[in-house]
Amino acid sequence: MGQPDGLAGNESGSTKLRRTAVSGGVAMKPGxxxxxxxxxxxxxxxxxxxxxxxxxxxxxxxxxxxxRPQSVSEFDREFDTDTEKNVPLWRLNIDSANRTQGIRYQSLAPILIRNAIEALPADLNNFSFCDLGSGKGRVLMVASEYPFKEVIGVEFSHELHIIANNNLRKYRSRKQARSTVSTLHLDAANYRFPSGNLVIFLFNPFGESVLRSVLANLERALIQEPRAVWIIYFNAVFASVIEESFLFTRVEAAIPAAVFRHEATAI
Missing domain, CATH: 1.20.5 (Single alpha-helices involved in coiled-coils or other helix-helix interfaces)
Incomplete structure:
Protein backbone atom coordinates (compact mmCIF):
# COMPACT_ATOMS: atom_id res chain seq x y z
CA MET A 1 0.00 0.00 0.00
CA GLY A 2 1.33 3.42 -0.92
CA GLN A 3 1.81 6.41 1.31
CA PRO A 4 -1.49 8.21 2.03
CA ASP A 5 -2.01 11.59 0.44
CA GLY A 6 -3.35 13.18 3.62
CA LEU A 7 -6.79 14.42 4.54
CA ALA A 8 -9.01 16.70 2.58
CA GLY A 9 -10.36 19.85 4.19
CA ASN A 10 -13.74 20.08 5.88
CA GLU A 11 -16.79 20.65 3.68
CA SER A 12 -19.94 22.49 4.54
CA GLY A 13 -22.14 19.84 2.97
CA SER A 14 -22.31 16.08 3.29
CA THR A 15 -22.65 15.05 -0.36
CA LYS A 16 -18.95 14.52 -0.95
CA LEU A 17 -18.52 12.73 2.35
CA ARG A 18 -21.27 10.26 1.51
CA ARG A 19 -19.72 9.35 -1.80
CA THR A 20 -16.20 8.78 -0.50
CA ALA A 21 -14.92 5.34 -1.46
CA VAL A 22 -12.85 4.86 1.70
CA SER A 23 -15.53 5.15 4.35
CA GLY A 24 -14.26 2.18 6.34
CA GLY A 25 -17.62 0.40 6.11
CA VAL A 26 -18.24 -3.21 5.16
CA ALA A 27 -19.71 -4.07 1.75
CA MET A 28 -20.35 -7.39 0.05
CA LYS A 29 -18.36 -8.17 -3.05
CA PRO A 30 -20.24 -9.20 -6.21
CA GLY A 31 -21.44 -12.77 -5.85
CA ARG A 68 -6.26 -24.18 13.64
CA PRO A 69 -2.59 -23.19 13.57
CA GLN A 70 -2.03 -19.61 12.42
CA SER A 71 1.13 -18.37 10.82
CA VAL A 72 3.33 -15.98 12.76
CA SER A 73 3.33 -12.51 11.26
CA GLU A 74 6.48 -10.69 10.20
CA PHE A 75 5.76 -8.16 12.95
CA ASP A 76 5.67 -10.84 15.67
CA ARG A 77 8.76 -12.59 14.31
CA GLU A 78 10.72 -9.34 14.38
CA PHE A 79 9.76 -8.33 17.91
CA ASP A 80 9.03 -11.74 19.52
CA THR A 81 5.50 -10.60 20.34
CA ASP A 82 2.07 -12.23 20.23
CA THR A 83 -0.33 -9.98 18.32
CA GLU A 84 -1.43 -11.89 15.22
CA LYS A 85 -3.74 -14.71 16.31
CA ASN A 86 -7.45 -13.88 16.37
CA VAL A 87 -9.29 -14.48 19.66
CA PRO A 88 -13.10 -14.82 19.89
CA LEU A 89 -14.55 -13.29 23.06
CA TRP A 90 -16.24 -16.53 24.12
CA ARG A 91 -12.77 -17.82 24.91
CA LEU A 92 -12.17 -15.05 27.44
CA ASN A 93 -13.38 -14.43 30.97
CA ILE A 94 -14.73 -10.90 30.83
CA ASP A 95 -16.32 -9.26 33.88
CA SER A 96 -18.36 -6.53 32.24
CA ALA A 97 -22.01 -5.74 31.67
CA ASN A 98 -20.97 -4.92 28.10
CA ARG A 99 -19.45 -8.32 27.36
CA THR A 100 -21.98 -9.05 24.61
CA GLN A 101 -21.11 -5.71 22.98
CA GLY A 102 -17.49 -6.74 22.42
CA ILE A 103 -16.07 -7.81 19.08
CA ARG A 104 -13.47 -10.57 18.70
CA TYR A 105 -9.81 -9.62 18.88
CA GLN A 106 -8.31 -9.25 15.42
CA SER A 107 -5.02 -7.65 14.46
CA LEU A 108 -4.61 -4.81 11.98
CA ALA A 109 -1.70 -4.64 9.54
CA PRO A 110 1.03 -2.28 10.85
CA ILE A 111 1.18 -0.42 7.54
CA LEU A 112 -2.50 0.53 7.87
CA ILE A 113 -1.90 1.87 11.37
CA ARG A 114 1.13 3.87 10.24
CA ASN A 115 -0.63 5.24 7.16
CA ALA A 116 -3.58 6.35 9.29
CA ILE A 117 -1.40 8.17 11.82
CA GLU A 118 0.74 9.78 9.12
CA ALA A 119 -2.36 11.01 7.30
CA LEU A 120 -3.29 13.31 10.18
CA PRO A 121 -2.42 16.96 9.45
CA ALA A 122 -1.51 17.61 13.06
CA ASP A 123 1.55 18.16 15.25
CA LEU A 124 1.56 14.83 17.08
CA ASN A 125 3.78 16.26 19.84
CA ASN A 126 0.67 18.06 21.07
CA PHE A 127 -1.62 15.02 21.07
CA SER A 128 -2.24 11.98 23.26
CA PHE A 129 -3.11 8.72 21.47
CA CYS A 130 -5.93 6.53 22.84
CA ASP A 131 -6.70 3.06 21.46
CA LEU A 132 -10.09 1.89 22.71
CA GLY A 133 -10.30 -1.89 22.63
CA SER A 134 -6.51 -2.20 22.49
CA GLY A 135 -6.43 -6.02 22.61
CA LYS A 136 -2.90 -7.40 22.49
CA GLY A 137 -1.35 -3.99 22.03
CA ARG A 138 -0.16 -3.99 18.42
CA VAL A 139 -1.65 -0.56 17.69
CA LEU A 140 -0.01 0.80 20.86
CA MET A 141 3.38 -0.52 19.80
CA VAL A 142 3.12 1.05 16.36
CA ALA A 143 1.81 4.32 17.82
CA SER A 144 4.86 4.45 20.10
CA GLU A 145 6.95 5.06 16.95
CA TYR A 146 5.43 8.55 16.80
CA PRO A 147 6.06 11.53 19.10
CA PHE A 148 2.72 11.56 20.91
CA LYS A 149 2.68 13.04 24.42
CA GLU A 150 1.48 9.63 25.62
CA VAL A 151 0.01 6.43 24.20
CA ILE A 152 -2.87 4.80 26.12
CA GLY A 153 -4.66 1.52 25.56
CA VAL A 154 -8.05 0.60 27.06
CA GLU A 155 -9.09 -3.08 27.10
CA PHE A 156 -11.90 -4.80 29.02
CA SER A 157 -10.47 -8.33 28.73
CA HIS A 158 -7.99 -9.00 31.53
CA GLU A 159 -6.34 -11.78 29.52
CA LEU A 160 -5.75 -9.57 26.49
CA HIS A 161 -4.59 -6.76 28.81
CA ILE A 162 -1.91 -9.07 30.29
CA ILE A 163 -0.77 -10.17 26.82
CA ALA A 164 -0.52 -6.52 25.75
CA ASN A 165 1.66 -5.66 28.75
CA ASN A 166 3.94 -8.62 27.98
CA ASN A 167 4.19 -7.52 24.36
CA LEU A 168 5.01 -3.94 25.34
CA ARG A 169 7.83 -5.14 27.58
CA LYS A 170 9.33 -7.10 24.69
CA TYR A 171 8.85 -4.46 22.01
CA ARG A 172 12.05 -2.72 21.04
CA SER A 173 12.14 -0.78 17.79
CA ARG A 174 14.66 1.67 16.39
CA LYS A 175 11.66 3.77 15.33
CA GLN A 176 10.32 4.18 18.85
CA ALA A 177 9.83 7.77 19.97
CA ARG A 178 9.86 8.99 23.55
CA SER A 179 6.17 8.31 24.14
CA THR A 180 4.88 7.05 27.46
CA VAL A 181 2.88 3.86 26.76
CA SER A 182 0.33 2.54 29.26
CA THR A 183 -2.55 0.09 29.23
CA LEU A 184 -5.70 0.17 31.32
CA HIS A 185 -7.86 -2.84 32.17
CA LEU A 186 -11.15 -1.02 31.85
CA ASP A 187 -14.46 -1.01 30.00
CA ALA A 188 -14.26 1.73 27.36
CA ALA A 189 -17.77 2.87 28.34
CA ASN A 190 -16.33 3.96 31.70
CA TYR A 191 -13.14 5.55 30.38
CA ARG A 192 -12.49 9.21 31.15
CA PHE A 193 -10.37 10.87 28.49
CA PRO A 194 -7.16 12.65 29.50
CA SER A 195 -6.69 16.38 29.22
CA GLY A 196 -5.31 17.89 26.02
CA ASN A 197 -5.61 17.15 22.31
CA LEU A 198 -6.52 13.58 21.39
CA VAL A 199 -6.17 11.02 18.61
CA ILE A 200 -8.71 8.25 19.28
CA PHE A 201 -8.23 4.94 17.45
CA LEU A 202 -10.99 2.37 16.93
CA PHE A 203 -10.85 -0.93 15.05
CA ASN A 204 -14.54 -1.83 15.36
CA PRO A 205 -13.97 -2.80 19.01
CA PHE A 206 -17.55 -2.77 20.33
CA GLY A 207 -21.21 -2.41 19.50
CA GLU A 208 -23.43 0.63 19.11
CA SER A 209 -24.49 1.10 22.75
CA VAL A 210 -20.88 1.17 24.02
CA LEU A 211 -19.87 3.54 21.23
CA ARG A 212 -22.70 5.87 22.25
CA SER A 213 -21.46 5.80 25.87
CA VAL A 214 -17.90 6.51 24.74
CA LEU A 215 -19.07 9.39 22.56
CA ALA A 216 -21.20 10.86 25.37
CA ASN A 217 -18.16 10.80 27.69
CA LEU A 218 -16.04 12.42 25.00
CA GLU A 219 -18.61 15.14 24.29
CA ARG A 220 -18.79 16.01 28.01
CA ALA A 221 -15.00 16.20 28.14
CA LEU A 222 -14.92 18.52 25.12
CA ILE A 223 -17.52 20.85 26.60
CA GLN A 224 -15.52 21.03 29.83
CA GLU A 225 -12.21 21.52 28.02
CA PRO A 226 -12.23 22.61 24.38
CA ARG A 227 -9.40 20.92 22.42
CA ALA A 228 -8.68 19.29 19.08
CA VAL A 229 -9.70 15.65 18.56
CA TRP A 230 -9.22 13.23 15.68
CA ILE A 231 -11.04 9.87 15.52
CA ILE A 232 -9.69 7.10 13.27
CA TYR A 233 -12.29 4.35 12.91
CA PHE A 234 -11.39 1.19 10.96
CA ASN A 235 -14.20 -1.15 9.88
CA ALA A 236 -16.56 1.65 10.85
CA VAL A 237 -19.75 -0.36 11.27
CA PHE A 238 -21.35 2.28 13.50
CA ALA A 239 -19.90 5.41 11.91
CA SER A 240 -23.41 6.90 11.79
CA VAL A 241 -23.31 7.23 15.60
CA ILE A 242 -20.40 9.68 15.35
CA GLU A 243 -21.92 11.38 12.31
CA GLU A 244 -24.96 12.23 14.44
CA SER A 245 -22.82 14.24 16.87
CA PHE A 246 -22.82 18.01 16.39
CA LEU A 247 -19.23 18.12 17.67
CA PHE A 248 -17.61 16.00 14.95
CA THR A 249 -17.18 16.42 11.23
CA ARG A 250 -16.40 13.50 8.96
CA VAL A 251 -13.61 14.20 6.50
CA GLU A 252 -12.28 12.36 3.48
CA ALA A 253 -9.15 10.33 4.01
CA ALA A 254 -6.82 8.45 1.68
CA ILE A 255 -6.97 5.48 4.06
CA PRO A 256 -9.56 2.65 4.38
CA ALA A 257 -11.08 4.09 7.55
CA ALA A 258 -13.65 6.66 8.63
CA VAL A 259 -11.99 9.81 9.96
CA PHE A 260 -13.64 12.49 12.10
CA ARG A 261 -12.32 15.69 13.58
CA HIS A 262 -13.30 18.24 16.19
CA GLU A 263 -11.64 21.63 16.26
CA ALA A 264 -10.94 23.35 19.54
CA THR A 265 -13.05 26.34 18.50
CA ALA A 266 -16.04 24.30 17.33
CA ILE A 267 -18.06 24.54 20.56
Whole structure:
Protein backbone atom coordinates (compact mmCIF):
# COMPACT_ATOMS: atom_id res chain seq x y z
CA MET A 1 0.00 0.00 0.00
CA GLY A 2 1.33 3.42 -0.92
CA GLN A 3 1.81 6.41 1.31
CA PRO A 4 -1.49 8.21 2.03
CA ASP A 5 -2.01 11.59 0.44
CA GLY A 6 -3.35 13.18 3.62
CA LEU A 7 -6.79 14.42 4.54
CA ALA A 8 -9.01 16.70 2.58
CA GLY A 9 -10.36 19.85 4.19
CA ASN A 10 -13.74 20.08 5.88
CA GLU A 11 -16.79 20.65 3.68
CA SER A 12 -19.94 22.49 4.54
CA GLY A 13 -22.14 19.84 2.97
CA SER A 14 -22.31 16.08 3.29
CA THR A 15 -22.65 15.05 -0.36
CA LYS A 16 -18.95 14.52 -0.95
CA LEU A 17 -18.52 12.73 2.35
CA ARG A 18 -21.27 10.26 1.51
CA ARG A 19 -19.72 9.35 -1.80
CA THR A 20 -16.20 8.78 -0.50
CA ALA A 21 -14.92 5.34 -1.46
CA VAL A 22 -12.85 4.86 1.70
CA SER A 23 -15.53 5.15 4.35
CA GLY A 24 -14.26 2.18 6.34
CA GLY A 25 -17.62 0.40 6.11
CA VAL A 26 -18.24 -3.21 5.16
CA ALA A 27 -19.71 -4.07 1.75
CA MET A 28 -20.35 -7.39 0.05
CA LYS A 29 -18.36 -8.17 -3.05
CA PRO A 30 -20.24 -9.20 -6.21
CA GLY A 31 -21.44 -12.77 -5.85
CA UNK A 32 -21.07 -12.93 -2.06
CA UNK A 33 -24.80 -12.57 -1.43
CA UNK A 34 -25.53 -15.46 -3.79
CA UNK A 35 -22.90 -17.60 -2.06
CA UNK A 36 -24.42 -16.78 1.33
CA UNK A 37 -27.89 -17.72 0.10
CA UNK A 38 -26.62 -21.00 -1.33
CA UNK A 39 -24.88 -21.81 1.95
CA UNK A 40 -28.09 -21.15 3.88
CA UNK A 41 -30.15 -23.35 1.53
CA UNK A 42 -27.55 -26.13 1.84
CA UNK A 43 -27.54 -25.86 5.63
CA UNK A 44 -31.38 -26.00 5.77
CA UNK A 45 -31.35 -29.11 3.56
CA UNK A 46 -28.72 -30.83 5.73
CA UNK A 47 -30.65 -29.93 8.90
CA UNK A 48 -33.82 -31.56 7.52
CA UNK A 49 -31.86 -34.57 6.28
CA UNK A 50 -29.52 -35.15 9.21
CA UNK A 51 -31.33 -33.49 12.12
CA UNK A 52 -29.42 -32.21 15.15
CA UNK A 53 -26.35 -34.18 14.06
CA UNK A 54 -25.66 -31.53 11.43
CA UNK A 55 -25.56 -28.84 14.12
CA UNK A 56 -23.08 -30.88 16.18
CA UNK A 57 -20.83 -31.35 13.17
CA UNK A 58 -21.04 -27.64 12.41
CA UNK A 59 -20.06 -26.88 16.01
CA UNK A 60 -17.02 -29.16 15.75
CA UNK A 61 -15.96 -27.44 12.53
CA UNK A 62 -16.20 -24.02 14.21
CA UNK A 63 -14.02 -25.20 17.11
CA UNK A 64 -11.52 -26.70 14.66
CA UNK A 65 -11.46 -23.41 12.76
CA UNK A 66 -10.58 -21.37 15.84
CA UNK A 67 -8.00 -23.94 16.99
CA ARG A 68 -6.26 -24.18 13.64
CA PRO A 69 -2.59 -23.19 13.57
CA GLN A 70 -2.03 -19.61 12.42
CA SER A 71 1.13 -18.37 10.82
CA VAL A 72 3.33 -15.98 12.76
CA SER A 73 3.33 -12.51 11.26
CA GLU A 74 6.48 -10.69 10.20
CA PHE A 75 5.76 -8.16 12.95
CA ASP A 76 5.67 -10.84 15.67
CA ARG A 77 8.76 -12.59 14.31
CA GLU A 78 10.72 -9.34 14.38
CA PHE A 79 9.76 -8.33 17.91
CA ASP A 80 9.03 -11.74 19.52
CA THR A 81 5.50 -10.60 20.34
CA ASP A 82 2.07 -12.23 20.23
CA THR A 83 -0.33 -9.98 18.32
CA GLU A 84 -1.43 -11.89 15.22
CA LYS A 85 -3.74 -14.71 16.31
CA ASN A 86 -7.45 -13.88 16.37
CA VAL A 87 -9.29 -14.48 19.66
CA PRO A 88 -13.10 -14.82 19.89
CA LEU A 89 -14.55 -13.29 23.06
CA TRP A 90 -16.24 -16.53 24.12
CA ARG A 91 -12.77 -17.82 24.91
CA LEU A 92 -12.17 -15.05 27.44
CA ASN A 93 -13.38 -14.43 30.97
CA ILE A 94 -14.73 -10.90 30.83
CA ASP A 95 -16.32 -9.26 33.88
CA SER A 96 -18.36 -6.53 32.24
CA ALA A 97 -22.01 -5.74 31.67
CA ASN A 98 -20.97 -4.92 28.10
CA ARG A 99 -19.45 -8.32 27.36
CA THR A 100 -21.98 -9.05 24.61
CA GLN A 101 -21.11 -5.71 22.98
CA GLY A 102 -17.49 -6.74 22.42
CA ILE A 103 -16.07 -7.81 19.08
CA ARG A 104 -13.47 -10.57 18.70
CA TYR A 105 -9.81 -9.62 18.88
CA GLN A 106 -8.31 -9.25 15.42
CA SER A 107 -5.02 -7.65 14.46
CA LEU A 108 -4.61 -4.81 11.98
CA ALA A 109 -1.70 -4.64 9.54
CA PRO A 110 1.03 -2.28 10.85
CA ILE A 111 1.18 -0.42 7.54
CA LEU A 112 -2.50 0.53 7.87
CA ILE A 113 -1.90 1.87 11.37
CA ARG A 114 1.13 3.87 10.24
CA ASN A 115 -0.63 5.24 7.16
CA ALA A 116 -3.58 6.35 9.29
CA ILE A 117 -1.40 8.17 11.82
CA GLU A 118 0.74 9.78 9.12
CA ALA A 119 -2.36 11.01 7.30
CA LEU A 120 -3.29 13.31 10.18
CA PRO A 121 -2.42 16.96 9.45
CA ALA A 122 -1.51 17.61 13.06
CA ASP A 123 1.55 18.16 15.25
CA LEU A 124 1.56 14.83 17.08
CA ASN A 125 3.78 16.26 19.84
CA ASN A 126 0.67 18.06 21.07
CA PHE A 127 -1.62 15.02 21.07
CA SER A 128 -2.24 11.98 23.26
CA PHE A 129 -3.11 8.72 21.47
CA CYS A 130 -5.93 6.53 22.84
CA ASP A 131 -6.70 3.06 21.46
CA LEU A 132 -10.09 1.89 22.71
CA GLY A 133 -10.30 -1.89 22.63
CA SER A 134 -6.51 -2.20 22.49
CA GLY A 135 -6.43 -6.02 22.61
CA LYS A 136 -2.90 -7.40 22.49
CA GLY A 137 -1.35 -3.99 22.03
CA ARG A 138 -0.16 -3.99 18.42
CA VAL A 139 -1.65 -0.56 17.69
CA LEU A 140 -0.01 0.80 20.86
CA MET A 141 3.38 -0.52 19.80
CA VAL A 142 3.12 1.05 16.36
CA ALA A 143 1.81 4.32 17.82
CA SER A 144 4.86 4.45 20.10
CA GLU A 145 6.95 5.06 16.95
CA TYR A 146 5.43 8.55 16.80
CA PRO A 147 6.06 11.53 19.10
CA PHE A 148 2.72 11.56 20.91
CA LYS A 149 2.68 13.04 24.42
CA GLU A 150 1.48 9.63 25.62
CA VAL A 151 0.01 6.43 24.20
CA ILE A 152 -2.87 4.80 26.12
CA GLY A 153 -4.66 1.52 25.56
CA VAL A 154 -8.05 0.60 27.06
CA GLU A 155 -9.09 -3.08 27.10
CA PHE A 156 -11.90 -4.80 29.02
CA SER A 157 -10.47 -8.33 28.73
CA HIS A 158 -7.99 -9.00 31.53
CA GLU A 159 -6.34 -11.78 29.52
CA LEU A 160 -5.75 -9.57 26.49
CA HIS A 161 -4.59 -6.76 28.81
CA ILE A 162 -1.91 -9.07 30.29
CA ILE A 163 -0.77 -10.17 26.82
CA ALA A 164 -0.52 -6.52 25.75
CA ASN A 165 1.66 -5.66 28.75
CA ASN A 166 3.94 -8.62 27.98
CA ASN A 167 4.19 -7.52 24.36
CA LEU A 168 5.01 -3.94 25.34
CA ARG A 169 7.83 -5.14 27.58
CA LYS A 170 9.33 -7.10 24.69
CA TYR A 171 8.85 -4.46 22.01
CA ARG A 172 12.05 -2.72 21.04
CA SER A 173 12.14 -0.78 17.79
CA ARG A 174 14.66 1.67 16.39
CA LYS A 175 11.66 3.77 15.33
CA GLN A 176 10.32 4.18 18.85
CA ALA A 177 9.83 7.77 19.97
CA ARG A 178 9.86 8.99 23.55
CA SER A 179 6.17 8.31 24.14
CA THR A 180 4.88 7.05 27.46
CA VAL A 181 2.88 3.86 26.76
CA SER A 182 0.33 2.54 29.26
CA THR A 183 -2.55 0.09 29.23
CA LEU A 184 -5.70 0.17 31.32
CA HIS A 185 -7.86 -2.84 32.17
CA LEU A 186 -11.15 -1.02 31.85
CA ASP A 187 -14.46 -1.01 30.00
CA ALA A 188 -14.26 1.73 27.36
CA ALA A 189 -17.77 2.87 28.34
CA ASN A 190 -16.33 3.96 31.70
CA TYR A 191 -13.14 5.55 30.38
CA ARG A 192 -12.49 9.21 31.15
CA PHE A 193 -10.37 10.87 28.49
CA PRO A 194 -7.16 12.65 29.50
CA SER A 195 -6.69 16.38 29.22
CA GLY A 196 -5.31 17.89 26.02
CA ASN A 197 -5.61 17.15 22.31
CA LEU A 198 -6.52 13.58 21.39
CA VAL A 199 -6.17 11.02 18.61
CA ILE A 200 -8.71 8.25 19.28
CA PHE A 201 -8.23 4.94 17.45
CA LEU A 202 -10.99 2.37 16.93
CA PHE A 203 -10.85 -0.93 15.05
CA ASN A 204 -14.54 -1.83 15.36
CA PRO A 205 -13.97 -2.80 19.01
CA PHE A 206 -17.55 -2.77 20.33
CA GLY A 207 -21.21 -2.41 19.50
CA GLU A 208 -23.43 0.63 19.11
CA SER A 209 -24.49 1.10 22.75
CA VAL A 210 -20.88 1.17 24.02
CA LEU A 211 -19.87 3.54 21.23
CA ARG A 212 -22.70 5.87 22.25
CA SER A 213 -21.46 5.80 25.87
CA VAL A 214 -17.90 6.51 24.74
CA LEU A 215 -19.07 9.39 22.56
CA ALA A 216 -21.20 10.86 25.37
CA ASN A 217 -18.16 10.80 27.69
CA LEU A 218 -16.04 12.42 25.00
CA GLU A 219 -18.61 15.14 24.29
CA ARG A 220 -18.79 16.01 28.01
CA ALA A 221 -15.00 16.20 28.14
CA LEU A 222 -14.92 18.52 25.12
CA ILE A 223 -17.52 20.85 26.60
CA GLN A 224 -15.52 21.03 29.83
CA GLU A 225 -12.21 21.52 28.02
CA PRO A 226 -12.23 22.61 24.38
CA ARG A 227 -9.40 20.92 22.42
CA ALA A 228 -8.68 19.29 19.08
CA VAL A 229 -9.70 15.65 18.56
CA TRP A 230 -9.22 13.23 15.68
CA ILE A 231 -11.04 9.87 15.52
CA ILE A 232 -9.69 7.10 13.27
CA TYR A 233 -12.29 4.35 12.91
CA PHE A 234 -11.39 1.19 10.96
CA ASN A 235 -14.20 -1.15 9.88
CA ALA A 236 -16.56 1.65 10.85
CA VAL A 237 -19.75 -0.36 11.27
CA PHE A 238 -21.35 2.28 13.50
CA ALA A 239 -19.90 5.41 11.91
CA SER A 240 -23.41 6.90 11.79
CA VAL A 241 -23.31 7.23 15.60
CA ILE A 242 -20.40 9.68 15.35
CA GLU A 243 -21.92 11.38 12.31
CA GLU A 244 -24.96 12.23 14.44
CA SER A 245 -22.82 14.24 16.87
CA PHE A 246 -22.82 18.01 16.39
CA LEU A 247 -19.23 18.12 17.67
CA PHE A 248 -17.61 16.00 14.95
CA THR A 249 -17.18 16.42 11.23
CA ARG A 250 -16.40 13.50 8.96
CA VAL A 251 -13.61 14.20 6.50
CA GLU A 252 -12.28 12.36 3.48
CA ALA A 253 -9.15 10.33 4.01
CA ALA A 254 -6.82 8.45 1.68
CA ILE A 255 -6.97 5.48 4.06
CA PRO A 256 -9.56 2.65 4.38
CA ALA A 257 -11.08 4.09 7.55
CA ALA A 258 -13.65 6.66 8.63
CA VAL A 259 -11.99 9.81 9.96
CA PHE A 260 -13.64 12.49 12.10
CA ARG A 261 -12.32 15.69 13.58
CA HIS A 262 -13.30 18.24 16.19
CA GLU A 263 -11.64 21.63 16.26
CA ALA A 264 -10.94 23.35 19.54
CA THR A 265 -13.05 26.34 18.50
CA ALA A 266 -16.04 24.30 17.33
CA ILE A 267 -18.06 24.54 20.56
Missing amino acids: QFGQLREAFVDFRYRLRRDGAGSLLRLGRKVVEFWN
